[in-house]
Every structure is written in structure tokens, then in C-alpha cells.
Amino acid sequence: MNTLSAKRFDMEDIFNSLNLGVCVVDADSKVLLWNNWIAKHSDIKETDALNRQFENVFSESVSPAFLTALKNTLTHRLPVVLSTALHRTPLPLYNGCEANQQQTRMYQSITITPIQSQLNESCCLIQITDSSTSIKREKMLRSHSEILKKEATTDSLTDICNRRFFDAHYEMAVAEAKRQKHPLSIFMVDIDFFKSYNDYYGHIAGDNAIKQVASALKSQLSRATDIVARYGGEEFVLVMPHLPQKVAEQFAEKLRSAVFNLAMPHIKSRPFNQITISVGLCTGIPENDDNLLNKADAALYQAKLKGRNRCICLPLCETEEYLEQ
Amino acid sequence: MSNLSELHLDALAEIFSIGAGRAALSLSEIVGDEVHISVPSVQVINVEDINATTLSLNSGRFGAVSQYFSGPFNAEAVLLFTEEQALKIVSDMMGSQMSLEELAEFEHEAMCELGNIILNACLSAMADILHFTLESSLPNYRVASADEILHRLKENSNQPYVMVLHIDLAIEKRHTTGNLVFLLSSTSLTNLVIHINQFLGSIS
Amino acid sequence: MPVDSSIKKLLIVDDSKVSRMLIRTHILVQRPDWVIFEAVCGEDAIELADNERPDYCTMDINMPGISGTDAAERILSKYPLMKMVIFSANIQETHKNRARSFGSILVAKPVTEKSIALTLDYFTNSK
Known part of the structure; x- marks a missing residue:
């Protein structure tokens, strides 16, 4: 048996130290895992997220495309990607949640993969990465060259x-x-x-x-x-x-x-x-x-x-x- | 040669046209506009018989999204568009006026998503209708020349069959065509035929 | 009021043989006495509608020649009492609205017991 306790690290510590969002939902899209990264960027504590339906955890709405993707993964058991290019900010996650910092909605790249629990239940793993930096670079490039080019042409x-x-x-x-x-x-x-x-x-x-x-x-x-x-x-x-x-x-x-x-x-x-x-x-x-x-x-x-x-x-x-x- | 009858191909064509319809629905939700996808033809051929013409790989560079599927049959599915078309699709889907260089930054991610939607829709339609389950890897995107693509198809001798679907994709007013290629081993093809036979048996 | 006991005629329009077989099989399980005609394209469908005057029709959208929606519109404008169901995997709002606009409904493919139940319900229960 591949028990984690036999290893030198606690899996939960690792999840909570990851620099990306990790969440697991079950077949009814109830949250089973909610790591520190998501807690921090959503300003929702793990205890307030667990066992609630994913879309009801947030006070703001989750994009329909994300919900469709989640439903598809749960039904068809095939992995799904949501690109920043086409979705920008599907989940209400923010950069700068610390006090006195201005809150801006985070650009995200999301992957949803089907996984199976040890009890043989069909679950989904949701991974979220922050793509704000690449977007910022693109935006800067675009605003510069687009305005210049548009005016010139x-x-x-x-x-x-x-x-x-x-x-x-x-x-x-x-x-x-x-x-x-x-x-x-x-x-x-x-x-x-x-x-x-x-x-x-x-x-x-x-x-x-x-x-x-x-x-x-x-x-x-x-x-x-x-x-x-x-x-x-x-x-x-x-x-x-x-x-x-x-x-x-x-x-x-x-x-x-x-x-x-x-x-x-x-x-x-x-x-x-x-x-x-x-x-x-x-x-x-x-x-x-x-x-x-x-x-x-x-x-x-x-x-x-x-x-x-x-x-x-x-x-x-x-x-x-x-x-x- | 492959042992597929007219009726087998007709069943596959129907399955993939349902997949294409589902993909079009998902894409239309993302781009907020009408999307039309159809699969005008399905062919199953021996990998040796494949050449640039079968895949309309006449020139230039191609964007290829691939996913590995496994289950009752295993396949590498590759969706091919010319690089130029890929960039146009991405720009149409993003609905913004960007230069090609700027678009290229998003090409990778957006094409992965587009390919993922089309591949998953086709495979899930197949799984639903033929009653089996498939697993899949995450999508991967690469840009390659026609020669590189053909070489890769042919070097893999344990997958001697290819199933080729021509894909017509129209977002708003723009028409694009691409190919969806499945690389199959003989066992996989045989298993696929068994499943199609079971399905046909249930309705005839 | 006369009791409607006459044998009903159904026209199945689909370019895929497999799809026609599927619809026919599912329908005959529920309505074994129906007479079924098949057309492989919109043009044939229009001709069969004229010759056979079916009570009901199932229509595919993507077919060689004229599209299923165009064929459906033409048939219904001639025979407004015919009940028509359009089968499509592509159930975008625009398609739904178009089907509604000429007095038909869209039912999602694939053809299954469920979609056939919806179809039969529309055929026999809508006013």
C-alpha cells in the first residue's frame, strides 16, 4: 500500500505550499480539497469551502464556461484545459488580497483532470495557475503597438x-x-x-x-x-x-x-x-x-x-x- | 487493409458529426457567436498510403494538437491546422485586433484549448454511442512542417492504421479546414470494429 | 370528436444510414404500427412529403444538398399540420430559434431512448 504517512512529508503540507491553486471536487462538484493558494486568492478559508458545491463557495459568480468544462470532465472523464487567452478570469480570484493593496481579478490558466478517490469515487482535480504576468507583458506590447499601428494605418x-x-x-x-x-x-x-x-x-x-x-x-x-x-x-x-x-x-x-x-x-x-x-x-x-x-x-x-x-x-x-x- | 465496411464508416461519420456538433456548441459559448463544425468525410487508411495529399498538407507549417487516448482502443489523436489558419482561428476566438507576433504568444494555449474541445467532443461522442469509457492525456501543441508530421506518422510502426477526418470549422464568417488524425494499432482498430459491430447489432 | 385511430406515417430524413436505422428502430419499439419512409437528403424529403403526406417528420441538419433546416421550412410552409422534429448535436440558440420560427423543435443528437421519447411526446402531445 502506498500510504503517504510512511513517507517523510505530509501531503497536505505540500499542497499548501504549492504556488498554484489545487482543488478536488467529487461527482456532485462538492469541494474535497482546497489548498492555501486558493484560500489566499479567493479570501475563502478551507473550512468555509469544504463540502460545499464548488460554484456556491464563491460570493461572486463562476464563469459559465468553467462550469460547462467541470460538468464535461465529470460526465466524460476527459481532461479539459481553459486558456487565459479565451477566458481571462473564469474564477473570482484576486491578486493583492493583503490589506491596503488594490484588488485586481487574476488572469488564470486552468486544468481540470478526472481522478479517482481511494473509495473509487469519480472526482476532479482542478489546478489553477496565475497567468497575470504573461498577460501584462502582452497587454503592454499590445497597447503600445496597437495604438501606434492603428493610428499609423x-x-x-x-x-x-x-x-x-x-x-x-x-x-x-x-x-x-x-x-x-x-x-x-x-x-x-x-x-x-x-x-x-x-x-x-x-x-x-x-x-x-x-x-x-x-x-x-x-x-x-x-x-x-x-x-x-x-x-x-x-x-x-x-x-x-x-x-x-x-x-x-x-x-x-x-x-x-x-x-x-x-x-x-x-x-x-x-x-x-x-x-x-x-x-x-x-x-x-x-x-x-x-x-x-x-x-x-x-x-x-x-x-x-x-x-x-x-x-x-x-x-x-x-x-x-x-x-x- | 482495414476491414471496415460502408456501414462502419457511416456509423463513424455519424458519431463524429455528433462530436463536431457538441464541439461547436462549446465553442459558441466561449466566443459568443455562431460556430459551425462539420466532418465531411471519414477515411481509414494504411499508414503507408498516407501522403501529403491525403492530409492536404501541401505547404508551410502546421499547428498540431495531440492527445493520447486509452481504453478499449488506444489512439494518438492529432488535430492539424496550417499555422496561418491556427493563428486566424485564435484571433477570431479572441476577438481582438492583434498582430501575428502578439497572437503567437497565445497561440500555444488557445490552440491547446480549441484542440481539447474538438478532440474531447469527438471522443466522448464515440464513448457515449459505442458504450465504453476512454481516458486521455492533456493536450499538447506543437508547430511542425508537413515533412516532420508525415515522418512522425510513418516512423511509428506499431500503429499501422490512421483514421482521418476532415474538419470544417466556421467561426462567424470565416471558414477554416483542418484534419483530425487518429493513429491506431491493429488491435485497436479490431477492437473499434468490434464495438461498432455491437452497436450496429443492437439497432438492425 | 373523431378518435384518431388511423395508422400514422413518419418520414425520417438523414444522410446517415446508421442514423436512420437508429431512429427507425427506436420508434418502432414504441409505435410498432407506424409506417416509416426514409429520405437521404432534403430534396428527396420534399418529394416524399408531397407523395406520401406523412403526419410526422424527423430531420437531420447537415446533409449534402439543401440543409435540413431549409428543407424543413419548405415542407412546413406547405404542410403546416405536419409535426417536425429537427435532430442536431449542435443546439446553439440561433438554431433553436430558427427551428421555433417555422414551427418545429430541436432535439439533441445522439438518437437515444430519451431523445426519441421527447420526439414522440412532441409528435403526439403538442397541440
């Missing part, structure tokens, strides 16, 4: 990407498309008769129109690889890899109708009397010095010439057509 009016971000992204996207030999689509978008809109409705309304168009365009994107940026004034640009020509053309039409459906009055825009956009699209597999952006811009120019509120698509490679002419 976001257009302050529309909250979509700015020109600087677009320039860098475009270069990478073209290089990637060349290397992988996959198609890349560039959509240049311009609000029709925007100057007259500004003159007639005023700058505040103009800014608002730009915002609404930006968000209508953005709402059409669902893939992580796609971006929409404010190119300048009332001009926008979208970069989307991997679209077949047909799909790209359909998408351009979707952009146009998304803005059309905003139905924003613009009485200086004939014949539509509402805000519309023109879209220039160029799509293809870039090679050597192909310039998708210039082509998309030329397509946009044609869309304007042909009466606005429309999409024009130009092929990336026109050499053959030139030869035919």
Missing part, C-alpha cells in the same frame, strides 16, 4: 485603412501574386459628382457621405485577405486576391449597388439624384512591370466618361488587342 474619418497602409499592402499583395502566380484584383472607386455634393450640402454632409460610402464598401468584404482603403478625397481602393475574372466583375457590381442602395439624396447628380459611385476594375496575374493600379485607374476614368454609376473592367494584358487593332 487607419483613416481617421472613415476608420478604414489609410493611403499609407494601402501603399505598403499593395506592394506586398502584388509581390505575393507574382510569386504564387495567382490573380489579384484592384478596384478603384470614386463618388460621382462629389464636388457638387460638397458645394451644395456642405462639408459636414460631405464627410458623412464619405463615411457612409466607406462603410458600405467595407461591409461587402468578408475574407481576411481583402482590404479597402481611402485612396484620397472621395476615392477608395480595394485589393482582393484569388478572384476569377467573372467573380471580380460581379463583385464590382455588388460594390456599385451597395452604394446605390444607400439611397442618399444628391440632387446635383443627374440623372440619378442620389449618391452613386463609379468603379474601375483591373484583375489578372501580374508579371514584370504590369501596373494593376494604373489600369484600374484608367478603367475608372472610362466609367466616368461612359456616364458614371457603372463598373468598367480592363484586362491586365492588352497587348493582343493592340496587335489586332
Whole structure:
């Protein structure tokens, strides 16, 4: 028999000296073991925890995800992990429980494992570690770089990407498309008769129109690889890899109708009397010095010439057509 | 070759689709959004026949969550996503705008949890339906190249069978695909078939 | 009031043969006189609903072709008196609400005596 008394240490001393939370619950989730670490960070004494249901021991609520995990371990007898990344603070445990220190809820990583008691009962061992330090490091990193990066790459009016971000992204996207030999689509978008809109409705309304168009365009994107940026004034640009020509053309039409459906009055825009956009699209597999952006811009120019509120698509490679002419 | 019939595979597919449904439910509770997981196919193949195409391991590096299961049959279960997909899943689940480097700090822990949820859900569905109990190790996460993964699968000669499930995972609007691979010894496969036969016998 | 003694028809829709076998076996233990039809996808289910006019239907969600929820919605809009149970392991709130919205209920898979009891209760006791 493997009795602990035969050994040189008392198991309880070891549990109570551990620098992590250890708790055992039985099949009805009643607490059977509650070590010093949890007692300290929950401010609940062992005597007040023992033989009570785990979720009722605390005065604050325990996260539903933790309770589901505990239930799953008790039912299926499979171990479960709860990461800090996805749960942060599932249990009401605090750092700085000493008097005159500010209490902050502790970030936790938790493991729940099925164990069997010597009486053959199904129990669960809950281990909790403090992951505050790793979170703090991450938070610091994030707050610094996220704010900096966000300011540097976001257009302050529309909250979509700015020109600087677009320039860098475009270069990478073209290089990637060349290397992988996959198609890349560039959509240049311009609000029709925007100057007259500004003159007639005023700058505040103009800014608002730009915002609404930006968000209508953005709402059409669902893939992580796609971006929409404010190119300048009332001009926008979208970069989307991997679209077949047909799909790209359909998408351009979707952009146009998304803005059309905003139905924003613009009485200086004939014949539509509402805000519309023109879209220039160029799509293809870039090679050597192909310039998708210039082509998309030329397509946009044609869309304007042909009466606005429309999409024009130009092929990336026109050499053959030139030869035919 | 494996001695699994169409009906055996159909039973496994049903078991794993129930597991996938349970996993989706747990994940949706965590991310607070709709999660959809399906298992479009189940295959049992000889480890020698496995190659990069069977597992769609075409390029790059992979995130692999593994757990060892034991019971009436023993298996190493490995859930594979490309590293890029793994990072996207983690970022979707965390719902924050972080750079890839920052996400990488959480990748390990969050992927362990995601894998743990999917693996446990599949195995517990199997245990429930086929009426047995399984034990499991804690999940382990590592990032490896396709070659390393294939090498590891093949070097282990006492587990000549692999059961491969393709997994479709959609969180919010993003679709991701991965593979769940079970490495099985011949005895384990035989035992699994016995349990499926008992189950089928009870309903036909 | 006429006593309902006619033989009931049940349509089982599931792409998994094993799942159909399970449902059929469990149901026949409780209701040995029911006539059972099986469909392997939503399209077949819609056709069988037209041809056989079943009283009850059990519907899987994930199937090749149109989804079970879409098939269920179409069938129920045509035959609002049919009692439909949707079987799914994925019982997220959104799915529950969707099922409720077109007059059906969601019952959790796996198919067991318990889930079949819930199903039969809904078929025979709901108004």
C-alpha cells in the first residue's frame, strides 16, 4: 500500500505550499480539497469551502464556461484545459488580497483532470495557475503597438485603412501574386459628382457621405485577405486576391449597388439624384512591370466618361488587342 | 487493409458529426457567436498510403494538437491546422485586433484549448454511442512542417492504421479546414470494429 | 370528436444510414404500427412529403444538398399540420430559434431512448 504517512512529508503540507491553486471536487462538484493558494486568492478559508458545491463557495459568480468544462470532465472523464487567452478570469480570484493593496481579478490558466478517490469515487482535480504576468507583458506590447499601428494605418474619418497602409499592402499583395502566380484584383472607386455634393450640402454632409460610402464598401468584404482603403478625397481602393475574372466583375457590381442602395439624396447628380459611385476594375496575374493600379485607374476614368454609376473592367494584358487593332 | 465496411464508416461519420456538433456548441459559448463544425468525410487508411495529399498538407507549417487516448482502443489523436489558419482561428476566438507576433504568444494555449474541445467532443461522442469509457492525456501543441508530421506518422510502426477526418470549422464568417488524425494499432482498430459491430447489432 | 385511430406515417430524413436505422428502430419499439419512409437528403424529403403526406417528420441538419433546416421550412410552409422534429448535436440558440420560427423543435443528437421519447411526446402531445 502506498500510504503517504510512511513517507517523510505530509501531503497536505505540500499542497499548501504549492504556488498554484489545487482543488478536488467529487461527482456532485462538492469541494474535497482546497489548498492555501486558493484560500489566499479567493479570501475563502478551507473550512468555509469544504463540502460545499464548488460554484456556491464563491460570493461572486463562476464563469459559465468553467462550469460547462467541470460538468464535461465529470460526465466524460476527459481532461479539459481553459486558456487565459479565451477566458481571462473564469474564477473570482484576486491578486493583492493583503490589506491596503488594490484588488485586481487574476488572469488564470486552468486544468481540470478526472481522478479517482481511494473509495473509487469519480472526482476532479482542478489546478489553477496565475497567468497575470504573461498577460501584462502582452497587454503592454499590445497597447503600445496597437495604438501606434492603428493610428499609423487607419483613416481617421472613415476608420478604414489609410493611403499609407494601402501603399505598403499593395506592394506586398502584388509581390505575393507574382510569386504564387495567382490573380489579384484592384478596384478603384470614386463618388460621382462629389464636388457638387460638397458645394451644395456642405462639408459636414460631405464627410458623412464619405463615411457612409466607406462603410458600405467595407461591409461587402468578408475574407481576411481583402482590404479597402481611402485612396484620397472621395476615392477608395480595394485589393482582393484569388478572384476569377467573372467573380471580380460581379463583385464590382455588388460594390456599385451597395452604394446605390444607400439611397442618399444628391440632387446635383443627374440623372440619378442620389449618391452613386463609379468603379474601375483591373484583375489578372501580374508579371514584370504590369501596373494593376494604373489600369484600374484608367478603367475608372472610362466609367466616368461612359456616364458614371457603372463598373468598367480592363484586362491586365492588352497587348493582343493592340496587335489586332 | 482495414476491414471496415460502408456501414462502419457511416456509423463513424455519424458519431463524429455528433462530436463536431457538441464541439461547436462549446465553442459558441466561449466566443459568443455562431460556430459551425462539420466532418465531411471519414477515411481509414494504411499508414503507408498516407501522403501529403491525403492530409492536404501541401505547404508551410502546421499547428498540431495531440492527445493520447486509452481504453478499449488506444489512439494518438492529432488535430492539424496550417499555422496561418491556427493563428486566424485564435484571433477570431479572441476577438481582438492583434498582430501575428502578439497572437503567437497565445497561440500555444488557445490552440491547446480549441484542440481539447474538438478532440474531447469527438471522443466522448464515440464513448457515449459505442458504450465504453476512454481516458486521455492533456493536450499538447506543437508547430511542425508537413515533412516532420508525415515522418512522425510513418516512423511509428506499431500503429499501422490512421483514421482521418476532415474538419470544417466556421467561426462567424470565416471558414477554416483542418484534419483530425487518429493513429491506431491493429488491435485497436479490431477492437473499434468490434464495438461498432455491437452497436450496429443492437439497432438492425 | 373523431378518435384518431388511423395508422400514422413518419418520414425520417438523414444522410446517415446508421442514423436512420437508429431512429427507425427506436420508434418502432414504441409505435410498432407506424409506417416509416426514409429520405437521404432534403430534396428527396420534399418529394416524399408531397407523395406520401406523412403526419410526422424527423430531420437531420447537415446533409449534402439543401440543409435540413431549409428543407424543413419548405415542407412546413406547405404542410403546416405536419409535426417536425429537427435532430442536431449542435443546439446553439440561433438554431433553436430558427427551428421555433417555422414551427418545429430541436432535439439533441445522439438518437437515444430519451431523445426519441421527447420526439414522440412532441409528435403526439403538442397541440
